[in-house]
Amino acid sequence: MKRYYFSAAGVLFSMSISAAELPDRQAQLPSVAKEANAQYLMPSPLSSIPKGEFGDKVRKGYQLFVNSQQMRDTYVGNELNCVNCHMNAGNKANASPLWGAYMAYPAYRKKNDKVNSFEERIQGCFTYSMNGKAPESGSEPLVAISAYSYWLVMSGLMNQFGITGPVPEMTDVELLKGGNREDFPLPETVTSKLDQKELTMLPGRGFPKLAKPELAYSVERGEAVYQAHCQTCHADDGQGYKMANVSALPPLWGPQSYNWGAGMHRVNTAANFIYENMPLGKSIQLTVQQAWDVAAFVNAHERPQDPRYKGNVAETQAKYHQHEGFYGKPSSINGPELLGANAYPIFPVSKQSKQ
Missing domain, CATH: 1.10.760.10 (Cytochrome c-like domain)
Incomplete structure (x- = not known):
């Protein structure tokens, strides 16, 4: 019997889990029913990424995401790019957009039986989807992709609620954690409209759940x-x-x-x-x-x-x-x-x- 304690959205959870309850640790991407007339986040255009060190990290993350082959033989071991599954540079609703994923972590994952930060989730993508090698914790690719993901969701939330000004900058350490935590800095205008659970389940996150086929798949x-x-x-x-x-x-x-x-x-x-x-x-x-x-x-x-x-x-x-x-x-x-x-x-x- 294993017991896990973790905190999400400010609530402490205790979970007693037996090995028999975890026969398959290969967690699948989230899939939920597609909402009719759902309002999807609309991040700011890339041209609005600011100049300076933080903006450079965001731009680097975008570049690595759409052209992951520049990491071939370092961290990538196949001919895929991140954008092949997370479409429109990780910005397309219902194609597992980065802006939805960032707000869902830290989160418990059966895949490795622990609470994963956003950084660790990205490392898993390199290991499995990219058939490669996970970048070292705190490395430039992880910081850059985290910065780009954060910028997408924060600019999208600011646009949705009419908040003007630049996206607040964050340190590398904070960027790598993800947005599903009680100390994640959000504008009061956002937190007054959406609670932490709603932020982890933004419309368009993941892939829409498809109905079962009439016939067994062939x-x-x-x-x-x-x-x-x-x-x-x-x-x-x-x-x-x-x-x-x-x-x-x-x-x-x-x-x-x-x-x-x-x-x-x-x-x-x-x-x-x-x-x-x-x-x-x-x-x-x-x-x-x-x-x-x-x-x-x-x-x-x-x-x-x-x-x-x-x-x-x-x-x-x-x-x-x-x-x-x-x-x-x-x-x-x-x-x-x-x-x-x-x-x-x-x-x-x-x-x-x-x-």
């Missing part, structure tokens, strides 16, 4: 959906396209995509994202059934190994993959071989670095 039907709606951008082999040897449209499976520990390898998480945001520029074009089917097709392919793998696929599957996914299972694409048995390397060195 890899075979998903392949037909992929060919009709997805392969134009992601290629018939799912490896995307490059321009000037830089990935322009991301690979969805194989050695250069997200690994078996990333949240997107869950069929339900991928379905939520795909329905709302894909095809790119033409979202909400697929039916609910099509979104589930193509999510299954994408995630029924082999990809890089789960970083928590200790040499036994069955044990990893039993401990971390008790959800809607294909790790440790056969698929019609992969044949009788269990997915994960021939997974690609974690944090591989790129061909450019070898040259």
Whole structure:
């Protein structure tokens, strides 16, 4: 039996949790029902980022977010950029925007059984979604991405409530914590309208929860959906396209995509994202059934190994993959071989670095 104590929104929680209650620590991205006529935050334009040291951090965070490949072989181990999943530079509602995520941390996560700061949440993204290596605590990439995330949400809140003036600056230490804490500095105009719980659940945060399909999702039907709606951008082999040897449209499976520990390898998480945001520029074009089917097709392919793998696929599957996914299972694409048995390397060195 494990007992956890943590504070969020000024309230102390005590949780007694047995190992049996935590069979799967691979936390999924939040998904809630989409609100009709929801008012989404509208952060200020990038041109309004101030000059000076703080503004430089915000701009650096934006640059790293939209062009994560500049961290390849240092912290990034595949051909993805953060913006591939957090669209419009992390600013798009219902595509897990940074302005929603920042206010949700610190938060308890089953994934590592502890209260995670925003910094630690970003580190997890590098480890799993980017199939890379988590930047060191307090390092420039973590400070910069935190600064950019903070600037988005604070400027958005100030715009929503008619607060003029520059976004208040924060120290690196404070930026890395996140906004879900009682000592997080917010204008009184904001706190008089929204309590801490409401701030952690801003409309548009995460991916909207998709209804269950009428039929059990099908890899075979998903392949037909992929060919009709997805392969134009992601290629018939799912490896995307490059321009000037830089990935322009991301690979969805194989050695250069997200690994078996990333949240997107869950069929339900991928379905939520795909329905709302894909095809790119033409979202909400697929039916609910099509979104589930193509999510299954994408995630029924082999990809890089789960970083928590200790040499036994069955044990990893039993401990971390008790959800809607294909790790440790056969698929019609992969044949009788269990997915994960021939997974690609974690944090591989790129061909450019070898040259």
